Amino acid sequence: MALLEMLPSFVLGLIDPGFILYYAVEAYIQTLLIGLREDGTIPSDLRGRAFGKFWTKISGAPPDPAVALVGSATLVPSTFAQAQGTVLEIGPGSGNQTLYYNPAAAQIKTIYGAEPANELHKLLRKNADSTKVGPKYRIIGADATKASITRELLKDKVLEPGALANNMFDTIICVRVLCSVPNLExxxxxxxxMLKPGGKLLVVEHTANAWRTTKGSVIARLVQTVYMLLGWSYFVGDCSLTRNIEQMLRKNTSERWETVSIERHFGKAVLTYISGSLVKKS
Ligand SMILES: C[S@@+](CC[C@H](N)C(=O)[O-])C[C@H]1O[C@@H](n2cnc3c(N)ncnc32)[C@H](O)[C@@H]1O
Structure with missing residues (x-):
């Protein structure tokens, strides 16, 4: 790893996702072999189970406060600290970032963590319980759709029978998840x-490299395509490296949003990021 640190940051930004893909493929093969050894069959929901194993390995434990954050991790604490009122977190994963709600704990009423990967729920509960917002954190086995969130909130009796999850959240947080939803639009x-009027959508997402602009990189955009061809989406939980998430968020701005404030980061890297907020029109 010391050798890697000597590489120019541009080169590191191209090869970094290769390690992620390596760990995802490794978890897939291990999950497959365990299933075959146990009862001679391919495990049901092989991809989901392998993703849970992989994500737990690379992102299971909360960050060590003694170690400085690097890369996209630096964008997360200030995003979580803006949460307030009734919060919906889409795809919290292992919950290893839940501690970043701590500075906002007094202004948060309830957090609903919509995590469709059931195999991550136990760790998510454990990580949430180790933070100040633990008692306010409710895990729901929903995906990012209103239908699924409504269904789970009805089950938990948060919504009255027949109600929909409309206009109910003050804050919705999406961190590294809009790359994986099947229908982004x-x-x-x-x-x-689902946001209340005046409510905030907070995002930290990797996105297609803006290679046509001076801030982007043609090489990084090509390498994004190479990783996709190597099976990135299949092994990394349906994640796409080549989605233009910023463009989709900005669609219909004048009808939807009072303000849109989105910044780009690491423009020359394969995992190029956007972060920011969109405030719903009142
Ligand atoms: C790359 S992980 C990010 C986890 C966490 N937000 C983080 O930044 O560490 C993506 C998460 O989104 C979840 N996810 C995938 N598809 C989803 C969907 N359609 N709706 C909601 N969550 C989804 C995955 O199960 C996973 O926990």
Whole structure:
């Protein structure tokens, strides 16, 4: 790893995702072999189980406060600290970032963590319980759609029978998840519908490299395509490296959003990021 640190940051930004893909493929093969050894069959939901194993390995434990954050991790604490009121967190994963709600704990009423990967729920509960917002953190086994979130909130009796999850959240947080939802345009419409007027959608997402602009890189954009061809989406939980998430968030701005404030980071890297907030029109 010391050798890697000597590489120019541009080169590191191209090869970093290779390690992620390596760990995802490793978890897939291990999950497959364990299933075959146990009862001679391919495990049901092989991809989901392998993703849970992989994500727990690379992102299971909360960050060590003694170690400085690097890369996209630096964008997360200030995002979580803006949460307030009734919060919906889409795809919290292992919950290893839940501690970043701590500075906002007094202004948060309830957090609903919509995590469709059931195999991550135990760790998510453990990590949430180790923070100040633990008692306010409710895990729901929903995906990012309004239909699924409504269904789970009805089950938990948070919604009255027949009600929909419209206009109910003060804050919705998406960190590294809009790359994986099956229908990005529909998801953004649903998130907008679920926000209260004046509510905030907070995002930290990797996105397609803006190679046509001076801030982007043609090489990084090509390498994004190479990783996709190597099976990135299949092994990394349906994640896409080549989605233009910023463009989709900005769609219908004048009808939907009072303000849109989005910044780009690490423009020359394969995992190029956007972060920011969108405030729903009142
Ligand atoms: C790359 S992980 C990010 C986890 C966490 N937000 C983080 O930044 O560490 C993506 C997460 O989104 C979840 N996810 C995948 N598809 C989803 C969907 N359609 N709706 C909601 N969550 C989804 C995955 O199960 C996983 O926990």
């Amino acid at each position: 529909g998801t953004i419409s649903d998130l907008h519908a």
